[in-house]
Amino acid sequence: MKSTEQLKNEHEGIKIMLEVLESIAEQVEKGRVSRLEDNDIRNTVTFFREFADKCHHTKEERELFPTLEKAGIQKEGGPIGVMLDEHEMGRNHIRAMLESLDDLAESEIAAEKFVDNAYAYVELLRQHIEKENDILFRMADLSLGSDMDNKLFQRFEEIEVKEMGEGTHEKYHKMIDEYRKKFLR
Ligand SMILES: [Fe+2]
Ligand SMILES: [Fe+2]
Known part of the structure; x- marks a missing residue:
């Protein structure tokens, strides 16, 4: 598998969880927090902090982007x-x-803070993923030789274990499946 293919697969999982987050935000916006299980809201936000940010974005920031810079793709202004x-x-x-979670049921201000940030995050990440898939990863596929690409893939595997711990990545893949069934029918 190409390193960009691994990242694209993760994008597909993240996109499913963005739909889940959107559906949760809609419920909160309608004042139906009590119909949601508290753990589901927290788990969903934690998914984005751990799987999307700590793991996926670390692979991009620590490995893919510096490798692309070395291959001549400019950072500033690019x-x-x-x-x-x-x-x-x-x-x-x-x-x-995360800051708003504890008071979600009691405070309208907290609920509004959650909803606003959830919608903004969903919109931001959806277009971010499209840009990476359509532009940056294409540039990567064109500029990385197979040696560089293999090394990158190896480093990604190391990040999964080091940043998340053995087995955690798989745990999140199961969660994507579970939440897809639960929220997106
Ligand atoms: Fe990214
Ligand atoms: Fe990405």
Whole structure:
């Protein structure tokens, strides 16, 4: 498998969880927090913090982007710089969602903070993923030789174990399946 293919597969999982988050935000917006299980909201936000940000974005930031820079794709004023900015914006939305979780049922302000950040995050990440798939990963496929690509793939595997711990990545893949069935019928 190409390294970009692994990232694209992760994008597909992240896109499913964005639909889940959107559906949760709709419920919160309608004041139906009590119909949701508290763990489902927390698990969904945690998925984005751990799987999307800590694992997937680390693979991009620590390995893919520097490798592309070495291959001549510029960072400042180019696609890599934009991607990095968007990762940072995403982190802010995740932080805000986590901050609002404890008071979600009691406080309208907290509910509004959650909903606003959830919708903004969904929109940000959807277009971010499309840009990576359609532009940056295509550039990567054209500029990375198979040696470089194999090394990158190997490093991605190491990140999964080091950042998340053995078996955690698989745990999140199961969660995507479970939540797809539960929320997206
Ligand atoms: Fe990214
Ligand atoms: Fe990505």
